[in-house]
Structure formats: structure tokens, C-alpha cells
Amino acid sequence: MEKNTGAMIQTVSLGLFSLVLYFLLYYFNEPILDLSKQGGWYFIVFIAIAFLFSLVHGAFASHFWDFLGVKAKSVKG
Amino acid sequence: MIIRYRTNKLFVIIGLCLLLFFEGSSAQALELTAQVDSGGFFDLQLEHVLFLLIVGFIGGLVSGFMGSDGTFLLTPAMMSMGVPAITAVASNMCHKFPRALVGFLKRTKSGQVDIKLGLVMGIFASAGVLYGASVQTEIRQVFGDVASNLYVSIAFIVLLLVVGGYALYDALKTYQLDSGTKKHHVTKLARWVYSINIPGTMMRFPSIDSKVSVLFIIPIGFFAGLLAATIAVSGFIGITAMIYVLGVPGLIASATGLLIVFIIGLGGTIIYAIDGFLDIRLAMILLAGSAFGVQLGTVGTTYVKDFMIKFVMGATMILVLLNRAFKVPVYLSDMGKIEPLSERAIAILDYASFVMLLLALGIGLVLIIYAIIKGYIRYVTQRILAEEQRVFQAITVEEELYPTIITQLSPTGRFERILVVSDKSKSSAYAEREAIKLAQRTDGILSAMSVVVTNPEHESLARELIEQENRDVLTHLETFKNKAIKAGISCETSVRHGIQVYQEIVNEAIKNQTDVIVMGRRGYTGLKRVMMGSNTAKVIGYAKCNILIVPPMALIEGRKILVAVDGSRHGDIAAHAAAQMAKYFHAPVLLVSVVYSEMKKSRHAETVEIIKRVESFMNKEGVSVEVEILGGKPAQAIIEVANNKGVDLIVVGSHGRTGLDKMLMGSVSDRVIGHAECAVLVAKG
Numbered sequence: 001m002e003k004n005t006g007a008m009i010q011t012v013s014l015g016l017f018s019l020v021l022y023f024l025l026y027y028f029n030e031p032i033l034d035l036s037k038q039g040g041w042y043f044i045v046f047i048a049i050a051f052l053f054s055l056v057h058g059a060f061a062s063h064f065w066d067f068l069g070v071k072a073k074s075v076k077g
Numbered sequence: 078m079i080i081r082y083r084t085n086k087l088f089v090i091i092g093l094c095l096l097l098f099f100e101g102s103s104a105q106a107l108e109l110t111a112q113v114d115s116g117g118f119f120d121l122q123l124e125h126v127l128f129l130l131i132v133g134f135i136g137g138l139v140s141g142f143m144g145s146d147g148t149f150l151l152t153p154a155m156m157s158m159g160v161p162a163i164t165a166v167a168s169n170m171c172h173k174f175p176r177a178l179v180g181f182l183k184r185t186k187s188g189q190v191d192i193k194l195g196l197v198m199g200i201f202a203s204a205g206v207l208y209g210a211s212v213q214t215e216i217r218q219v220f221g222d223v224a225s226n227l228y229v230s231i232a233f234i235v236l237l238l239v240v241g242g243y244a245l246y247d248a249l250k251t252y253q254l255d256s257g258t259k260k261h262h263v264t265k266l267a268r269w270v271y272s273i274n275i276p277g278t279m280m281r282f283p284s285i286d287s288k289v290s291v292l293f294i295i296p297i298g299f300f301a302g303l304l305a306a307t308i309a310v311s312g313f314i315g316i317t318a319m320i321y322v323l324g325v326p327g328l329i330a331s332a333t334g335l336l337i338v339f340i341i342g343l344g345g346t347i348i349y350a351i352d353g354f355l356d357i358r359l360a361m362i363l364l365a366g367s368a369f370g371v372q373l374g375t376v377g378t379t380y381v382k383d384f385m386i387k388f389v390m391g392a393t394m395i396l397v398l399l400n401r402a403f404k405v406p407v408y409l410s411d412m413g414k415i416e417p418l419s420e421r422a423i424a425i426l427d428y429a430s431f432v433m434l435l436l437a438l439g440i441g442l443v444l445i446i447y448a449i450i451k452g453y454i455r456y457v458t459q460r461i462l463a464e465e466q467r468v469f470q471a472i473t474v475e476e477e478l479y480p481t482i483i484t485q486l487s488p489t490g491r492f493e494r495i496l497v498v499s500d501k502s503k504s505s506a507y508a509e510r511e512a513i514k515l516a517q518r519t520d521g522i523l524s525a526m527s528v529v530v531t532n533p534e535h536e537s538l539a540r541e542l543i544e545q546e547n548r549d550v551l552t553h554l555e556t557f558k559n560k561a562i563k564a565g566i567s568c569e570t571s572v573r574h575g576i577q578v579y580q581e582i583v584n585e586a587i588k589n590q591t592d593v594i595v596m597g598r599r600g601y602t603g604l605k606r607v608m609m610g611s612n613t614a615k616v617i618g619y620a621k622c623n624i625l626i627v628p629p630m631a632l633i634e635g636r637k638i639l640v641a642v643d644g645s646r647h648g649d650i651a652a653h654a655a656a657q658m659a660k661y662f663h664a665p666v667l668l669v670s671v672v673y674s675e676m677k678k679s680r681h682a683e684t685v686e687i688i689k690r691v692e693s694f695m696n697k698e699g700v701s702v703e704v705e706i707l708g709g710k711p712a713q714a715i716i717e718v719a720n721n722k723g724v725d726l727i728v729v730g731s732h733g734r735t736g737l738d739k740m741l742m743g744s745v746s747d748r749v750i751g752h753a754e755c756a757v758l759v760a761k762g
Contacts, residue, residue: 007580025361029121032357039353046171046350046357047343053361054175054368061368062576065376072529072543072574073379073456 011067014060021053125158126362132438133172133366139441140367141374143390148173149310150393150437151363153233153400157434160359161222162229163213167349168359169309172367174342181335189545191284191329195336197291198298198315202337203344205302210348213306220412227408230401232307237401241394248387267324284329297322298337305341306348328545377445379543379574380452389444396437403430492519492623492657496591498582499525501553504597508627509557511756512595515625515633516566518661524569524589525557528581547572579615586620593623593758598750614747617731617759623654624731624759631756632725635662639724641669641715641745644687647730647760652691654760655728656698665701667722668692671711681706712748719755728758 025032035042065071136150148169155165184190217225263285271287279288301315315337319330349355378386403426410418418426497512499505509525516523527550529543554570561568575581586594596613617624627633640655642648652668659666668691670684688704695702707714719727729746750757 007577022361022365025358029358036350036356037353039351041351043347043350043355046355047346049357050171050346050360050364051175053364054172055179057364058176058179058368061372064369065372066576070373070376072376073452 007063007067011060011063014056014063018053018057018060021056025049025053121358121362128158129155129359129362130366133363134370135366135438135442136363137367137370137372138374138377138445139370139389139393141371141376142378142386142445143374148367149233149237149308150397150441151367152229152309153397154434154438155359156226156229156404157400157431160356161217162226163217163222163349163354164356164359166213166229166307166309167346167355168357168363170305170342170345170349171355171357171360172364174339174346176371177335177339177342181332181339184332184335189329189332190336191282191325191333192336193280194282194284194294194319194323194325195333195340197280197294198301198319198333199337199340201295201298202302202305202315202341205299205304206306206341206344207302207348208299209303209306210345210352214352214354223408223411227405227412229308230404230408232304233401234398234405236304236308236310237394237398241391241398243391244387244394245391248384248391263324264321266322270322271324282323282325284325284333285323287324289323293322301337302341302344306345309345373449374445375543377449377452379547380456381448382452385444385448389441389448392444393437393441396433396440400430400433400437403427403433491592492661493521494590494592495519495521495523495595496582496586496589496593497523497525497557497595498597499527499554499557500597501527501550502597504629506597507629507631508595508597508625509560511625511627511631511633513561513564513566515593515595515661516561517564521566521592523561523566524571524591525554525561526571526573526582526585527554528578529572529574530576530578543574577615579612579619582612582616583619583621586622591622593625594620595625595627598626598628613750617746617750621761623761625756626750626759627756628754631754633662633756634725635664637667637722637724638662638664638726638728639667639669639715639719639722640691640728641671641711641749642687642691642730643670644683645730648687649691649730651728651730651760652694654758656695656700658726658728658758659695659700660698662726664726665703666695667703667705667718667724668695669705669707669715669718671707671709671714711745712752715745715749716752719753725755726758727753727755728760731759731761 035045132151132154136148136154139150140148151169151172152162152165155168156162160168181190181195185192213225213228216228267285270289270293271285273290273293274288275290275292278290278292280291280294281288297315297318301318304310304314316330316334319325319333320327325333346355406415406418407423407426407430409415410423492515495512495516497505497509499509512523512525515521529546529550550572551570554572558568558570571585573581573585582594582596585591594616596616598613613626638655638659640651642652655666658664668688670688672681672684684706688706692702692704705718707718715727715729718724727749729749731746746757746759750759
């Protein structure tokens with residue numbers, strides 16, 4: 001029970017963080033699009049966005065599946 | 078039979094859902110084509126976001142299922158929505174390179190990456206990306222978006238025809254052979270490559286332990302980069318060429334491939350972003366779906382047979398090929414290279430192309446989900462059968478030994494089912510040895526487990542890595558099993574996967590109805606020693622059974638067992654466990670209780686009472702007892718007396734504190750475990 005609560009808190013926190021990131025992406029959609037069109041050195045912003053989203057959302061997805069018990073097959077010998 | 082019926086029913090349900098999906102999606106097929114501005118960026122509407130999420134999920138699922146680089150679905154899917162090819166390629170590359178970096182860093186720690194080879198290939202791949210991106214940009218600027226779309230489509234058709242066709246052929250071959258064991262052997266081509274000596278170009282690579290001319294690596298790297306910049310797919314070429322042309326073992330090729338995918342992905346993203354072709358919104362929406370899909374696909378591969386993976390790969394590739402092929406006449410017509418097509422013909426071809434894409438997505442989704450569910454049900458059925466057999470065996474053993482202590486009904490102090498945690502480290506070797514000895518003493522049932530820390534997010538670009546890790550760990554466990562059998566103990570082994578090691582250990586213990594978990598302790602010093610390994614501490618906190626911690630060099634020989642009691646129920650549980658251990662090892666017990674110096678007067682009488690009660694219990698159990706009341710800090714006092722009196726096992730109770738509770742209040746057990754030179758048994762009720 002305690003274990004499940006801990007895992008759930010972790011999963012929900014990552015999910016909320018991920019949700020906030022996607023909300024920000026939606027909210028700042030137009031300025032981001034303008035930067036995309038300008039190109040040039042703004043590429044740094046996109047690399048940072050890609051890393052941040054990938055780390056947070058990727059961690060959320062893996063905790064989500066792990067919490068649901070979807071994990072690689074245990075091998076018996 | 079029931080299982081077969083259930084899976085078939087499931088298959089029908091999935092099929093019906095898919096039909097509904099097709100129905101809805103086909104009706105909106107042409108409406109999904111978005112308004113694109115001059116820069117190639119389009120006005121994202123809710124339906125586009127939903128479509129991208131679904132495409133991302135299924136694309137990720139196929140990608141994780143196939144390993145290496147299965148994101149070939151995503152570029153054509155975005156193009157079918159009306160996204161210009163160059164933006165689709167840029168967004169596809171951007172959404173996956175951070176994942177490749179994380180996977181690469183993890184694999185580097187495990188020593189599975191040939192960094193030198195990866196960097197050399199990465200340099201030439203970057204040149205390929207640069208060239209490929211400049212060709213793309215040039216085509217778009219000179220001939221427009223239609224020509225760029227045609228160029229990308231033709232590249233897809235050629236690649237998917239070769240790779241998809243071969244995958245289907247290989248699936249058939251693997252199915253007929255029933256997939257044998259995969260052993261690495263250096264190909265004839267690789268041996269020829271090693272034999273060529275071109276002075277001034279030779280480099281030695283650790284993974285192949287041979288010198289290879291860089292002139293062979295240049296075209297491989299360059300072509301992988303070129304392909305990535307053209308269609309956002311490179312893994313097929315890079316990893317396959319490393320295995321067959323350079324003779325790199327499959328595992329190292331997959332791990333090194335992560336470095337190359339990262340370099341190519343980062344390079345491509347930067348180039349396209351500088352030129353203003355990257356739509357980060359598309360990339361991140363794809364990521365939202367694909368992160369879930371890719372992990373499910375990666376996990377799923379462990380439940381399905383190899384030929385199924387290849388079949389899915391081949392089938393989806395051929396459908397994506399058709400998706401692009403139907404569009405070629407439209408592009409040629411738009412460019413005026415063939416007789417202009419009628420509007421109706423264009424609409425039919427567009428529709429056919431879109432249906433092919435939906436079929437690719439649908440078949441990928443249905444086949445994978447079906448294969449995973451079927452494989453999972455097969456696995457669970459086998460597990461249940463094995464469990465029933467084990468319980469039956471255990472009952473038989475108990476009846477034979479009746480009326481020994483093993484048949485007692487209370488689980489407290491029972492040491493019948495022993496689970497040893499092995500991680501190939503030196504510290505776990507001591508735990509393994511003591512676990513075998515304990516099983517001999519108690520006539521116990523021994524099982525050994527290892528946890529492979531698997532995060533599908535890291536492994537998703539190279540699923541072969543999970544298989545290899547499984548094989549390594551199983552080999553180690555097999556060695557242990559043989560040792561146990563030689564000692565006259567039967568042993569079962571299991572490998573579990575998960576993000577949290579302690580959680581897997583606790584779950585395995587619950588599943589096996591384990592009485593005692595045996596774990597090693599690393600020879601930490603200083604603060605680390607006080608804190609112990611966090612996994613050990615967490616197992617103690619969360620496990621419901623006893624935990625035996627064996628530090629390096631510790632031997633349980635039955636010289637003396639120390640048990641610390643404090644009047645609490647946890648202390649009584651420890652006393653009970655100590656009495657049982659004393660019987661198994663025919664050892665005397667040293668019963669201690671610690672009184673804080675500043676509370677000595679008020680607590681002394683109370684402690685005497687506690688000790689008397691436990692001593693009387695021990696006497697009734699026929700255990701020889703020596704009593705001592707100690708002063709000072711509990712953990713320090715217990716360890717000092719254990720060292721002075723030649724104790725080889727300390728038994729303590731556990732309050733089972735975890736998290737903040739533990740941080741604020743500390744734990745005598747933790748300190749004893751952290752500092753003791755002998756084994757420590759944490760008894761739990």
C-alpha cells in the first residue's frame with residue numbers, strides 16, 4: 001500500500017510536470033512558431049525544449065507503465 | 078482453450094475498434110490536410126493534435142517493437158497530413174535524439190558502447206547529414222515543396238522495399254527454423270574487411286579487436302547520415318553495416334548505434350532548425366504519444382516470438398511504401414512531369430495513400446497489441462502452472478519432515494523459503510554462500526533472483542540490449558544454481574525487470590511467499606556505511622519477511638547469536654527468530670538490552686524485567702542463553718559487544734519505518750547493519 005502510494009505520487013508528479021510543459025507549449029505557441037521561422041541561433045531554444053520534454057515526459061511514461069505493472073517479462077531459470 | 082477463446086475475442090474487439098477508427102479517420106482523411114503557410118508551418122487544430130498523438134503512439138509502438146530505428150512511420154504520416162517533407166523529417170529527427178543520448182549514457186556505464194567507433198562513424202554521419210540536409214534545402218528552394226516531397230517519397234520507397242521485403246523473408250525463415258539461439262559470428266565480408274591493409278588509414282576498435290581501414294567506415298557513416306537527413310531513418314543502415322561489414326557484435330552495434338543516432342539526430346535538428354524548417358510543436362506532440370508507444374513496444378518484445386517482430390516490421394513497411402507510392406503520380410503531375418491527372422484521379426490516389434497509412438498504423442497496432450497480449454497470457458499461464466507445481470512439491474516435503482519446526486503455522490521465525498538477491502557483485506557472492514548454508518541448515522527451498530534495471534525509455538532504441546542483459550544475468554544465476562545443486566539444495570532462479578530494484582525484490586518475495594531475503598552489503602566506509610545501500614534500506618522498510626544482510630567476509634558458523642530486545646513487539650519478534658536460528662545452528666544466544674546512560678536509573682529495572690521474560694522463553698525453547706544489559710548508544714553498544722564476544726549473527730527487530738519517519742527518527746537496525754562485521758538478521762512479524 002505504502003509502496004503504491006509512493007509510486008503513484010512520483011508518477012502523478014511527473015505527469016503534472018509534463019502537463020505543465022505541454023500547457024506552456026500551447027500557451028506560447030505563437031512566439032515559439034515565430035522563433036522557428038526565424039531559425040538561426042534560436043536552435044538552442046529548440047534543443048533545450050526537446051531535452052526537457054523528453055526527460056520529463058519520458059520519465060512520466062516509464063513510471064506510468066511501471067505503475068500499471070507493464071514491465072519486461074521476468075525470466076525463470 | 079478458454080485462453081484461446083479469450084484472445085480470439087480480444088482480437089475481434091481490437092479489430093472492431095480499429096474499424097471504427099478507420100471509419101472515422103477515413104471520413105476525415107482529406108479534411109486532416111492542414112493549412113500550411115509559406116514557411117511550411119501549419120495552423121494546428123485539435124484534430125491534427127489528436128491525429129499526431131495517435132500516429133506518435135503507434136509509430137512509437139512499432140519503433141519500440143522493432144528496435145533500432147522504427148520511426149519510419151512518422152515522416153510519411155506527417156506528410157499525409159500536408160506537412161512538407163523537410164519539416165516532417167526535421168520534426169521526426171528532433172523528437173528522438175534526447176532519448177538516444179539517455180540510452181547511450183546508460184549503456185556506456187555498462188561498457189557496451191564502442192565510443193571510438195561511434196565517434197568516428199558519427200563524424201562521417203554528420204558530414205552525411207550536412208550533405209543530405211543541403212540537398213533537401215536546395216531541392217525545396219529550387220523546385221518547391223512538391224519536388225521535396227517526391228524526393229523523400231522515392232527514398233522511402235527504395236529503402237522500404239529492400240528492408241521491408243527482407244524483413245518478411247527473414248520472418249518466414251525464422252518461423253520455419255523456430256528461431257534458434259543467436260550467436261555472434263564474424264561474417265565473411267567482415268573478415269575480408271579486416272584483411273585489407275591501407276597504410277595511413279588503419280584504426281583499431283575495441284569492439285572488434287582488429288584494425289580496420291577508415292575508408293570502409295566513411296561510406297557507412299556518410300550514407301547513414303544522408304539517409305537520416307532525407308527520411309529521418311538511419312538505424313537500419315548504421316547498425317546493420319556495423320554487424321555485417323565491420324563484424325561488430327550485435328549488442329555493441331546496437332549500443333554504439335545509440336551514440337550515432339544521437340549525433341545524427343542532434344546534427345540534423347540543429348541544421349534544419351537553423352534553416353527554419355523545424356516545427357518543435359510537431360516534434361513534441363509526436364513525443365507525447367511516442368514515449369508511451371515506444372516503451373510499451375519495447376516491453377512487449379520480451380513476450381513475443383522473434384518472427385512476429387519481423388513480420389510486423391515487414392508488413393508495416395510494405396504498407397508505408399504503398400502510402401508513398403500512391404502519392405508519386407500526384408507529385409509528378411503537380412510538377413508537370415507527366416500528363417496532368419484529373420481531380421478525381423488525384424482524390425482517389427490521395428485517398429488510397431491515406432488508407433494505406435491507416436492500414437499500416439492499424440495493422441501495426443493490432444498485431445503488436447495482439448502479440449503482446451497473447452504472449453503475456455501464455456507467460457502468466459506458464460507461471461501459474463509452475464507455481465502450482467512448486468506449492469505441491471513444498472507440501473510433499475513438509476509432510477515428509479513432520480513434525481519438524483518447518484511445519485509450524487506461525488510465519489514468525491520461519492526460514493523455509495529463502496530468496497537470495499544476486500547482482501554479480503563481490504558483495505552478493507557472500508550472500509549467495511550464506512544462503513546455501515542457511516538452506517542446508519533449515520531444509521529450506523532456495524530461490525535466487527537478479528534485477529535488471531530496465532527503463533524502456535532508455536532501451537527503446539535498442540531492444541536487443543534487454544535480451545543480452547537477460548542472457549548475462551541468467552548465465553550468472555545458472556552458475557549459482559549449479560553451486561547450490563552441488564551443495565544438495567535445489568534452486569529456482571528468476572530475473573525481474575524494473576525501474577526500482579527494491580520494489581522488484583519486495584514483489585518477488587511476496588510472490589514466492591518468502592520467509593527470508595538474503596542480501597549482500599557493500600563494504601562501505603564513512604557516511605555511506607552509515608547510510609547503507611539505499612536498496613537494502615528500502616527492502617528492510619518495505620519487505621514483509623525477514624531480511625538477512627551479509628557483509629563482506631562474514632560467516633555464519635553458529636558460534637554465538639546476539640539478539641537485541643527492548644520490550645517492544647519488534648524485539649519479541651527478533652527473540653523468536655533468534656531462538657529458531659539458534660536451533661538451526663545449534664548456537665548459544667547472547668540476549669542484550671541497551672539502556673541509555675542518561676536514563677539508566679529509571680529504565681534499569683524495567684529492562685531487567687524484559688530480559689527475564691525473553692530469557693524464560695528461550696529456556697523453554699531449549700536454547701542456551703547468556704544475558705547482558707548494556708549502556709550507551711544502542712547501535713554502538715550492540716556492535717561493540719558483538720565484536721568482543723565473537724558473535725557471528727546479530728538479530729534485531731525492525732520498526733519498519735520508511736521515508737520521512739526514518740529520516741527523522743533514524744533506525745538502530747540500520748546503524749547496526751551499516752557497521753556490523755558479522756551478518757545481521759532483521760526480523761519482521
